Amino acid sequence: MAQKNIVVIGAGVAGLTTALLLSRNARYKIVVAAKHMPGDYDIEYASPWAGANYMPVGARGSKAAEYEKDTWAPLEDLAQNHPEAGVHFQECQIHSRAKDAGSATADWFNELLSPDAWFKDVVPNFHQLPASSFGPGINAATSFTSVCINTAIYLPWLVSECLKNGVTFRRAVFQHIADAASPSLHHERKVDLLVNCTGLNASKLGGVEDKSVVPARAQVVIVRNDAGKMLATSGTDDGDDEACYIMTRAAGGGTILGGCYQKGNWESQVDPNLAVRIMKRAVDICPSLTGGKGVEHLDIIRHGVGLRPVRAGGTRVGKERIHGVWVVHNYGAGGAGYQNSYGCANAAVKLVDQALDASAKL
Numbered sequence: 061m062a063q064k065n066i067v068v069i070g071a072g073v074a075g076l077t078t079a080l081l082l083s084r085n086a087r088y089k090i091v092v093a094a095k096h097m098p099g100d101y102d103i104e105y106a107s108p109w110a111g112a113n114y115m116p117v118g119a120r121g122s123k124a125a126e127y128e129k130d131t132w133a134p135l136e137d138l139a140q141n142h143p144e145a146g147v148h149f150q151e152c153q154i155h156s157r158a159k160d161a162g163s164a165t166a167d168w169f170n171e172l173l174s175p176d177a178w179f180k181d182v183v184p185n186f187h188q189l190p191a192s193s194f195g196p197g198i199n200a201a202t203s204f205t206s207v208c209i210n211t212a213i214y215l216p217w218l219v220s221e222c223l224k225n226g227v228t229f230r231r232a233v234f235q236h237i238a239d240a241a242s243p244s245l246h247h248e249r250k251v252d253l254l255v256n257c258t259g260l261n262a263s264k265l266g267g268v269e270d271k272s273v274v275p276a277r278a279q280v281v282i283v284r285n286d287a288g289k290m291l292a293t294s295g296t297d298d299g300d301d302e303a304c305y306i307m308t309r310a311a312g313g314g315t316i317l318g319g320c321y322q323k324g325n326w327e328s329q330v331d332p333n334l335a336v337r338i339m340k341r342a343v344d345i346c347p348s349l350t351g352g353k354g355v356e357h358l359d360i361i362r363h364g365v366g367l368r369p370v371r372a373g374g375t376r377v378g379k380e381r382i383h384g385v386w387v388v389h390n391y392g393a394g395g396a397g398y399q400n401s402y403g404c405a406n407a408a409v410k411l412v413d414q415a416l417d418a419s420a421k422l
């Protein structure tokens with residue numbers, strides 16, 4: 061069958077995972093074109109800032125839950141069999157406080173907080189913790205085996221796997237999505253299909269301009285201290301849109317302390333007061349982080365701010381023709397871009413196959 065030329069726009073976790081899965085089909089010749097690439101740290105590039113772990117938040121029966129379910133096995137395989145990808149297993153404890161019901165964080169974590177969550181039969185060792193094992197103010201808690209991804213290793217690993225399969229990488233900035241169909245991007249060959257993985261910028265990119273994509277601002281502190289497990293709570297006493305979570309990245313990546321979920325906030329700079337609240341909450345919920353010595357004994361690597369690309373209605377995985385070229389979209393994963401990466405990318409690959417098979421029959 062004839063070779064098909066594809067341009068994947070975006071080199072975040074969505075673009076790289078989609079490119080990797082597409083590159084397993086020898087019929088596809090792929091170029092990944094993006095403004096930002098692994099190694100860059102920028103407010104327009106969410107993926108490097110992520111924790112990143114697997115804490116499912118998709119509601120039971122939703123597309124989001126299906127994408128998350130389909131992503132567990134590939135992440136488990138990476139943690140088990142591919143240490144060079146920078147993904148490791150870690151116990152994850154979810155603490156629930158009755159008083160957080162209805163808050164922004166508790167709504168975001170609704171499924172995660174359930175003792176009967178759909179993913180209890182997907183992840184290993186899901187169980188409720190006895191009251192004696194958690195601190196004052198906590199009303200219930202669950203625990204399961206999850207993974208934590210060192211994004212500084214994992215994103216370059218995805219690039220390497222793509223390169224092995226013949227994918228080419230180009231820096232480019234597009235004003236309109238149709239600009240990515242220029243033959244000059246693809247070794248002067250006609251481009252047959254575009255994959256749109258532009259994250260938050262799908263709200264501004266010409267030809268897409270999806271105004272239902274908005275930022276949910278995240279602020280984190282990365283420290284050298286080790287918590288030994290992941291922890292998240294249903295809320296905090298510091299405001300509706302603040303959160304408390306801790307996760308230690310694989311292979312010396314440090315421990316991420318979070319956070320917040322500030323919808324509609326585009327601020328790129330660190331809020332120092334919020335940073336202090338994040339650190340205090342982390343040490344309160346997990347005193348062993350500093351061996352019981354208090355917040356002053358956190359050893360800070362750096363502070364970070366990232367913008368989660370949240371889309372009303374969830375991640376857009378769909379296809380359409382723009383200016384006569386097939387476009388498959390995969391953007392808007394919000395705070396779940398890693399934990400749904402393989403599910404969304406697989407769904408996008410199916411749409412690419414359909415679109416190119418259909419155009420072959422024309």
Ligand code: FAD
Binds near residue numbers: 232265400
């Ligand atoms: P991005 O990573 O933003 O990539 C977009 C790409 O498109 C970039 O390469 C950019 O340069 C390119 N691009 C955009 N517009 C153009 C253009 N016009 N021309 C050329 N290139 C363009 N998710 C989890 O699953 N688990 C977690 O634990 C987790 N923790 C998080 C913690 C923080 C602090 C943050 C900020 C996010 C977290 N997330 C987590 C969410 C996750 O990071 C995002 O869902 C994910 O990174 C989105 O990836 P993306 O590839 O869609 O977008």
